[in-house]
Amino acid sequence: MMHSRKKRLCSVLVLLCLCVSLLIAALDGTAAWNLIAQRNRTTLKLWYTDEDLTDYLNKESVLFNERQGRTxxxxxxVGAAEFLEKISKASLEGKDFPDLYILTNDLIEKAVLSGLSSDFCATDPAINQTLFPETALRAGRYQKKAAAYPYYYDTSALxxxxTYLDQMIREEIEDEKLQEHPEAQPGDPVLEVTKEELEAREKKILPHxxxxxxxxxxxxxxxxxxxxVFEWDINDIFYNYFFVGKYLNACGKDGDRTKKLDLYNDQVISCMKIYQELSQFFAIDPSLVNYEKVSKDFLSGKIVFTxxxxxxxxxxxxxxxEGDCAYEFGVAGIPALxxxxxxxxxxxxxxxxxxxxSKSPEEAGRCADFLVKQESEEMFDSAGxxxxxxxxxxRDPNLKEFLRVYEDSVPLPKSMESSDLWIRLERAFTQIWKGAEVNETLRLLSEEMMQQVTGKEVHEKKIPDPPTVSILSDLEEE
Structure with missing residues (x-):
């Protein structure tokens, strides 16, 4: 009897050992298959130069890897200096080069002509007006074809x-209500200014x-x-360009037509005369102002508009x-002149x-498509x-307003031959702010740039000065 029990116990133990062995084998097999699957996955490499993107891209890459079975x-x-040169060198050597990378739109022509841009996205239906504003499509386009996936943007706004505007508006409305109800006392509900009244008056009072x-x-x-009241960095063309942006043609609407330059016309002259006139109202010294100083002064309440x-x-x-700012701020489109x-x-x-x-352009295209479609406010929260x-x-209406401003902006041109236009234009703005003759300064600028892009000597005929219109003429009429 005892012998029979021992025999049954041994049988059970053997069976358990067998089950455990089979389970271990199954687990080992799964791990092995997982390892094989990992090795068979296509690895895509993304290069970027902006350190602020690191945390955000890390999160996005983890999410992408979790959702992709084969990629x-x-x-x-990577350091920003000679970024395309680094990509070209690595690609030609065939060692550890990127399948895709992040690049500002002004360098797209250089990337295309260097063979560093695949034709794949030119036929990708994901690049369309439903997903992207026309400004973004123009920025990523070269020679009428999509050359890149628009990702994020930078632009300027007013x-x-x-806090200052609301305080002024509140006082105005309270005065108006006191005139309507002279018998009212402070704290009387009839004098209360509602949020709706503040918002309506703010829209009306913002500069057009x-x-x-x-x-x-x-x-x-x-x-x-x-x-x-109004101060901005007058030394940087990025914050000045709006004065001439509507009438200055810099290499066509896609920024890739090198010889399509129109820097010297009646409208540009008139705009720059207004710019010069502003120097009389807003005494901004170019030698004392820069963007960091303007930012600091704006945050501390020393500037109303910028x-x-x-x-x-x-x-x-x-x-x-950090408790260093007690003000609320708003964003608006840049007003007309x-x-x-x-x-x-x-x-x-x-x-x-x-x-x-890239040996995997289709997979890289799917990755780019994934990244641009994943964009959300988190991109601003995480990477700015x-x-x-x-x-x-x-959640922040100011972000929505910036997008509206971006949609009506001019993309920075891609033409390599006109790349120093911005340095020359910046210099012309500074000269005009300091009192240089507007017409002649713009004529010389146009002459220099046309000589550069055509390779021929050019003599611009002077345009007669358009009628001078004072910045305050409209107000004086009223």
Whole structure:
């Protein structure tokens, strides 16, 4: 009897050992298959130069790798200096080169002519007006074909101290209500200013023309902290370009027609005369101003209106988190110069480019498509970048306003032969601000640039000065 029990116990133990062995074998087999699957996955390499993107791209690559069975993404931060040269060298050597990379749109022509841009995205249906604004499509286009996937953008807009404007508006509305109800006492509900009233009046009071800012400066009873009603970095063409952007043709609408330059015409002359006139109202010394100083003064309440890029919103958030900013701010489109002359600002679009040397262009295209469609407000929260994708819902209305401004902007041109236009244009702006003769300064600028792009000696015939229109002429008529 005892012997029988021992025999049954041994049988059970043998069976258990067999089950455990089979289970281990199964697990080992699964691990082996997983290892094989990992080895068979195509590895895509993405290069980028902006350190601010690291955390965001790390999260996106993890998400991409979790969702893809046959492809995995690796990201690599590379120094910005001679970025395309580094990609070209690695690609030609066939060692550790990127399948796709992030590049600003002004360098797309160089990438295409260097063989560093694949034709794959030219036929990718994901690049369309449903997903992207026309500005983004133009930025990523070269010779009428899509050469890159638009990813995120940078542009300038009018920023204002909302706290100051609301305070002024509140006082105005309260005075109006007191006139309607002279018997009312402080604290009386009839004198209460509602949020809706503030918002409606703010929309009305925001400048529609530059002259409105001048008029505001003349009549504004500024708080003690305010040192300037309107100040911006007049040394940087990115913040000045809007003065001529609507009438200056820099290499065509896609920025890739080298000889399509029109820098010297009646409208540009008139716009720059208004720019020069502003130097009389807003005494900004070019030697004392720069973007960092303007940003600091704006955040501390020393400036009411400024021209700034989306990074200002990041600075505002950081200052609030650290308790160093007590103001609210708003974003608006850049106003027209006057009733006849409009404005149009410049933008830079960072794009995902598929390397022409990639052995997996289709997989790289799917990866780029994934990344641009994943864009959300988290991209701004994590990296301080504003995605170009349409249809995003923003908690912060200022981000939505920046996108609206971007959609009406001029993409930075791609033409390599006109790459120093911005340095020359920047210099012309500084000279004109300091009092140089507008017509002659622009004529010489155009002459220099046309000689550069044509390789021939060019003599621009002087255009007769258009009638001078004062920035305040519209206000004086009223």
């Amino acid at each position: 995995r993404l690796e990201i690599r931060l 920023l204002y101290n909302k 023309q530059i002259a409105d800012i001048v008029s505001f400066a003349r009549n504004y009873n500024a708080p003690d902290d305010v040192e300037a 021209i700034a890029t989306p990074d200002m919103l990041t600075k505002i958030r950081k200052a609030k988190e 006057n009733k006849e002359l409009g404005t149009k600002n410049m933008s830079v679009t960072s794009c995902l480019v598929i390397n022409g040397y 970048k504003l995605p170009v994708k349409r249809g995003l819902s923003y």
